[in-house]
Amino acid sequence: MAERHPQGTRVLRRINTAAVLAAVRDADGPVRLTELVELTGLTRPTVTQAVEELLDSGWLQQHAAEPSSLGGRPAVRVSLNGRAAPVLGLDVGPHTVTAGVADLAGEQLAVTRKPVRRKGTTHLLAVIDAVTEEALAAADVTAGRVAMVAIGTPGIVDGEKGRVLFAPSIPGWSSIDLVDHLRARFRCAVGVENDANLAALAVAHGRDGTLLAVQWGERLGAGVVIDGRLHRGAGEAGEIGFIRPPGHNPRDDDGRGPLERTIGAEAITALARAAGGARLDTAADAAEVFAAAADGDPAALDVVDRVARTFAEAVAPSVLVLSPHAIVISGGVARAGAVLLDAIRRHLEDLTLTPPALELSDLAEHTVLTGALRMALDRVWRQRLAT
């Protein structure tokens, strides 16, 4: 056998330690060393060395020894110490800021939320600081222990530089160096990402294939996730709100995109009022329009069909180019349920070759925050298990 090079040995050791850590993480409760030998296929001395290293660095914790049934030495058991590297997630919107802390196992330790009462970036940054403080306190985690901070915000984000390039819904937001502001308190990496992209990551968690995850409320955005990884492209992938429907007048520019101006929640209510009829004249919001359609109201069904057709025409070209396995819709409009989904499906069948599966997200709340925590955890784990 060849002489071994120190560099090769170090690599092998990191591979082994990572394998042991991954085995403990994926196990169901505390595990004994004997089990780890079985799970990893490594020798007992290698497992012992890796466990010692991981106990030293705090990633594993040791449990009270279980007396051996054979009367021998009590067996050492270890489990993941979720608090070794907790992560902080933030969902920064024009009206609310939500913060959450999760441990390494993905368990949410705390979630706090505060309204944004005044315009201006000074106030917004103060709200961010306050809600962060509260979440850390509630989770009993100090800023110095946080392993990664991930922030979701509307607008176009330069993920690499962590800058908000364009965010018409939060005036002044693109002039702030958010990463610099947070780095003053945290010693870890700080990531910024478009909120629809983070929602897409949350929706795509545990799914393979290509996914178009749509956020549909007042605003309309999407994220593309390919085999669990966010597709960013040149920087602004998923901006479906800016698709221009045929015949749309591009001059009514108010910062919103043409498609969200045409079929966002607000536009759906306006369409219904314009259509008129007993049920629609009094419809206060999109939810009531969908409820009327579900009850069989012909005018409401017609509005839903027009909204579905406009949506299907807007996404059909991307279905042909990207060929997603599924389109998953989250956000307020997702509460419309089957009446909207069926209509979109019918139009997509007409407009594409093989229409993708069409689903409503079952993530009720905090989708952006869940995505932010997901992104942070993915990075922390990827870094820790990288070999």
Added chain:
Amino acid sequence: MAERHPQGTRVLRRINTAAVLAAVRDADGPVRLTELVELTGLTRPTVTQAVEELLDSGWLQQHAAEPSSLGGRPAVRVSLNGRAAPVLGLDVGPHTVTAGVADLAGEQLAVTRKPVRRKGTTHLLAVIDAVTEEALAAADVTAGRVAMVAIGTPGIVDGEKGRVLFAPSIPGWSSIDLVDHLRARFRCAVGVENDANLAALAVAHGRDGTLLAVQWGERLGAGVVIDGRLHRGAGEAGEIGFIRPPGHNPRDDDGRGPLERTIGAEAITALARAAGGARLDTAADAAEVFAAAADGDPAALDVVDRVARTFAEAVAPSVLVLSPHAIVISGGVARAGAVLLDAIRRHLEDLTLTPPALELSDLAEHTVLTGALRMALDRVWRQRLAT
């Protein structure tokens, strides 16, 4: 230090051998063992063992020893033996079949081409066999040595099963098990891929980022390549020919997609004839329409602008969703040059947030074949260097 497990040792050995092979491949000409020690950071005994293994398996070849300038032992030099694993590529079209053989370094050893004179799959398979035979003979490679066969064909292809699912331009084609037919002669893996996808791989070679590579002639297709890898999605990514332009009548169905029926090369000529005028009345093909536009003929410029607008409107939604770094156009229509490209760029600027770079491919001929050879080589190398 921990006892080493045999499995870990085997992994380490494969990593080392792969590192040595990659270093030889990327070197400029034959290399000495001393150079390989420097290039890989491995010890001399490890390099020696890897080189012996690679000489045995035929992937490396040994060169005449160079006498050492210090009067010591002559230094052994090795280089890649490109013929250790040659690959075969095929471009199967309705009118022509082209075959090519490349060596491991990507050098094309032979390219042959034959017309398809009669309809029917029996004749087409006979042409495929004949052109393959000729290419192998010209390259002096036996079928048994071929490491991978990759075939490009129009239509929708199930890449995993290697079946053509839908190919209206070659009647009967989807009923043939092409992989089975070729496996009878070759002992290696046989891959089938959509021709526009292979052309995209060829165009994307050596480029990072997200690329939408458009093939634009009588037919209109595209391939999506993300960081050098073909994006397949659920199976039929890149089918831009089937995007339906606004106002298009879906009933004129002849197997071609709505967009290719509207702005394919044939449709461009028809549009020009309908527009009329001194230059356009006699335009024999799309090339003459573009030439007239380049000369400033107003009617021709108007036709080009309409074609460019229809193309831009069709791809704009995918630009917003996929955010490609570049759109590269190949095929007959690419010869139109700046007059078309400028018009498309103008419309895309209006329809998207940050328009991607827009380019014409500089691959003149054999784009699909080049892509087929590329795909085959990528797989052979990936398999060989996998650790």
